[in-house]
Amino acid sequence: MPQIVESALGALGRKTLSFLKDLHKVSVLINEVFYWTIVSPLKGRPPRVRAAVSEMVKTGYDSVLVVVVIAFFVGAILAFQSAYQLKKFGALLYIANLVGVAITRELGPIITAIIVAGRSGSAFAAEIGSMRAQEEIDALTSMGINPVRFLVVPKLIALMLMQPALTTFFDIVGMLGGFVLSITLLGINPAAYVNQTIIALQVNDLVTGLVKAWAFGVIITITGAYQGLQVNAGAEEVGRRTTASVVMSIFLVIGFDLFFTALFYYFT
Amino acid sequence: MENAVEVSNLVTYYGDRQILKGVSLSIPAGMTTVIVGRSGCGKTTLLKHLIGLIRPTSGTILIHDTDITAEGDQSQLEQYRKKMGVLFQGAALLNSMTLAENVALPLKEHTKLKAPVIDIIVRMKLDLVGLSGFGDFYPAQLSGGMKKRAGIARAMAMDPKILYFDEPSAGLDPVTAAGLDELILRLHRVFKMTVIVVTHELPSIFAIADYVVMLDNGEVVFVGNLDDFKKSEKPIVKAFLERRPEEVSYSPDNYFKIITGT
Numbered sequence: 001m002p003q004i005v006e007s008a009l010g011a012l013g014r015k016t017l018s019f020l021k022d023l024h025k026v027s028v029l030i031n032e033v034f035y036w037t038i039v040s041p042l043k044g045r046p047p048r049v050r051a052a053v054s055e056m057v058k059t060g061y062d063s064v065l066v067v068v069v070i071a072f073f074v075g076a077i078l079a080f081q082s083a084y085q086l087k088k089f090g091a092l093l094y095i096a097n098l099v100g101v102a103i104t105r106e107l108g109p110i111i112t113a114i115i116v117a118g119r120s121g122s123a124f125a126a127e128i129g130s131m132r133a134q135e136e137i138d139a140l141t142s143m144g145i146n147p148v149r150f151l152v153v154p155k156l157i158a159l160m161l162m163q164p165a166l167t168t169f170f171d172i173v174g175m176l177g178g179f180v181l182s183i184t185l186l187g188i189n190p191a192a193y194v195n196q197t198i199i200a201l202q203v204n205d206l207v208t209g210l211v212k213a214w215a216f217g218v219i220i221t222i223t224g225a226y227q228g229l230q231v232n233a234g235a236e237e238v239g240r241r242t243t244a245s246v247v248m249s250i251f252l253v254i255g256f257d258l259f260f261t262a263l264f265y266y267f268t
Numbered sequence: 269m270e271n272a273v274e275v276s277n278l279v280t281y282y283g284d285r286q287i288l289k290g291v292s293l294s295i296p297a298g299m300t301t302v303i304v305g306r307s308g309c310g311k312t313t314l315l316k317h318l319i320g321l322i323r324p325t326s327g328t329i330l331i332h333d334t335d336i337t338a339e340g341d342q343s344q345l346e347q348y349r350k351k352m353g354v355l356f357q358g359a360a361l362l363n364s365m366t367l368a369e370n371v372a373l374p375l376k377e378h379t380k381l382k383a384p385v386i387d388i389i390v391r392m393k394l395d396l397v398g399l400s401g402f403g404d405f406y407p408a409q410l411s412g413g414m415k416k417r418a419g420i421a422r423a424m425a426m427d428p429k430i431l432y433f434d435e436p437s438a439g440l441d442p443v444t445a446a447g448l449d450e451l452i453l454r455l456h457r458v459f460k461m462t463v464i465v466v467t468h469e470l471p472s473i474f475a476i477a478d479y480v481v482m483l484d485n486g487e488v489v490f491v492g493n494l495d496d497f498k499k500s501e502k503p504i505v506k507a508f509l510e511r512r513p514e515e516v517s518y519s520p521d522n523y524f525k526i527i528t529g530t
Binding site: 131134135136138139140141142143144145 | 316319320321346349350352354356357358360361362363373374377378422
């Protein structure tokens, strides 16, 4: 019996230590990322603007189509599902409220974040990871080029701008999806629907959604970069870290979403 | 004789495993020094220390009298990195950039030179390693030997005082490897810089070395010039030069312990 207790405590201790070690590494990375994004430009070393623009094209522009199509479907599905309940009460017009508020406050930021985590976060981890595996990161360091400034900061700037932008697209097209479904299949008066949406939506709803989107962009970039930088060698590890980056991003995004939602619920 | 590198009492652990066990050595300036030893003897780890990629557990490294292992102040290490060049084992060119962009990278990051000037320097460096006209190629379009030459061009971009090579002949056919040795000799002759090469290829050692450092099991076992190295009576050096396999002695008792895992 004492042996079982001993090995259980030992395992717990090892897990705790490795968790603390990971936490330390993440903190070091976050510290470095924000130094090179915010402090270093103030000291006269601006970030690589052209690289940031090219990352914006890859993470933002190239994602527009997939975000827009999914947004339209989600808006339509939401309208359908709410109609299923609301028609019992003869309150079909309130679909406009439900779709508008649900998409701008919650579904827009979170589904966009999940799309971007799968599309761009995984690409960050795979790119940085394979560069680690082929000594390219070591080469950068040995040339006196900080890999975080060179690789991570342009990606962070890109996602900090593109995540809210994509979320805005999602919001607009998602509401359009609900609108199109409501006025066609459900036979709601278009003018009444638009009017109802305007009454229901507040600036607050949009702003809280976009603040969340910004934070999700930061989370996805840092998770992808962290997982990529942990690669030591080998293609197999690159694959494993890429998967881990997506799982961890989605987990953290939803965790932080709960936190933000609670925060906004009490303080707005 | 002036020393480019002074290493004293370098100790390194990877986890619980001790890789370098108190290495002390000096590497003379302006010569080609070869760091040799069997696989796993710690020579790549030593190289990573010399180029400032990892920090030792204890000990110091002075490069031209500057301590690059000092805690805290990173500016000396940053300055040093601008004055050295490294050719990594797989050349480590950035795959997303062309050869010209790769060579231009340190110049763009560390100098305020105008783009046309950088273009000229890049063409000069590529010509130096015999890759004129390949500036617009991507690393994936080149052979192993050409990638290494391009890696040398990038390492030479900032006119380094010290040039490091990590196993330059690894993965190359004998003719290409000999060509690379020839290039290393020529660069050394023309630019008079300190060249430090990590390798275990005997033909390469005989072709390029002025000075030899041999490591075994994390310790220095030989330091001296090439002739002394060839004449050395130390069994470990002789075994290396004569390509003799290590004698493995198995006693029945040991073998029993190994297979039962006790």
